[in-house]
Amino acid sequence: METERYPRPLVLLHWVMAVLILATIPIGYRMSDLDPGPVQDALYHLHRSIGVTVLALALVRLVVRRLWGAPPPHPALAGWQRALSVSVHRLLYVLFFLVPILGWAGTSAFGAPILVWGFFELPPIMPRHETLSEILLGAHGLFASTLVGLVLLHVAGALYHALVRRDGVVERMLFGRGG
Numbered sequence: 001m002e003t004e005r006y007p008r009p010l011v012l013l014h015w016v017m018a019v020l021i022l023a024t025i026p027i028g029y030r031m032s033d034l035d036p037g038p039v040q041d042a043l044y045h046l047h048r049s050i051g052v053t054v055l056a057l058a059l060v061r062l063v064v065r066r067l068w069g070a071p072p073p074h075p076a077l078a079g080w081q082r083a084l085s086v087s088v089h090r091l092l093y094v095l096f097f098l099v100p101i102l103g104w105a106g107t108s109a110f111g112a113p114i115l116v117w118g119f120f121e122l123p124p125i126m127p128r129h130e131t132l133s134e135i136l137l138g139a140h141g142l143f144a145s146t147l148v149g150l151v152l153l154h155v156a157g158a159l160y161h162a163l164v165r166r167d168g169v170v171e172r173m174l175f176g177r178g179g
């Protein structure tokens, strides 16, 4: 079924952000289990740099989506599928902001520097406070786990459309003719 595709800039942002998020999640879970040392430090810096990049790209994506617009839900979707996918997409957008901002706030309260790709440091957005840092980083972990759940649901849905239904839903988010 031939339907409208996502505009190319949104397709590019979708895949760049997907790769960054899928990379930073396992780093997030692994880094705190390591012994303190240069490897742990490097992973923390990498995790924060990727996370801050996701936050910046989320802002760009929202602006681009406003300017270029996104296609309406695919016509082959049943009512409940449409409602589910739109809700999941909206929640993902919320988490693109909430998760990194909580990481930034929690790291500020902890008192650690946020050195972005070794180039510049982000200013703290919270006063230094141990309990506050534990609460904020706890919330960061909780919402990051929510993000993992939604990504699994999203990818399962995408695979179902690609392999079982073969209805052209996934093609809308691929680079191709007319995209």
Ligand code: HEM
Residues within 6 Å of the ligand: 021, 024, 025, 026, 028, 029, 032, 047, 048, 050, 051, 052, 054, 055, 096, 099, 100, 101, 103, 104, 107, 114, 137, 138, 140, 141, 142, 144, 145, 147
């Ligand atoms: C989309 C962006 C991000 C994702 C998906 C993400 C994901 C995660 C995950 C899955 C964990 C492990 C949680 C756990 O062990 O329960 C984690 C931990 C952590 N993240 Fe992020 N994160 C992101 C952005 C950031 C940013 C921007 C910062 C700071 C500037 C940050 C700082 C931290 C810190 C300090 C921890 C360790 C928390 C602890 O040991 O208690 N994260 N993150």
Ligand code: HEM
Residues within 6 Å of the ligand: 010, 014, 017, 018, 019, 021, 022, 065, 070, 073, 074, 085, 089, 092, 093, 151, 154, 155, 158, 159, 169, 170, 171, 172, 173
């Ligand atoms: C790895 C496999 C993935 C596939 C095959 C995939 C596929 C797709 C497809 C086909 C759409 C368009 C759905 C439609 O036409 O209604 C879409 C939208 C979307 N995807 Fe993914 N995706 C993947 C991973 C991810 C990841 C890891 C994230 C973020 C964590 C993500 C976030 C989103 C968001 C937010 C939208 C809504 C876009 C908008 O309306 O602006 N995707 N994805």
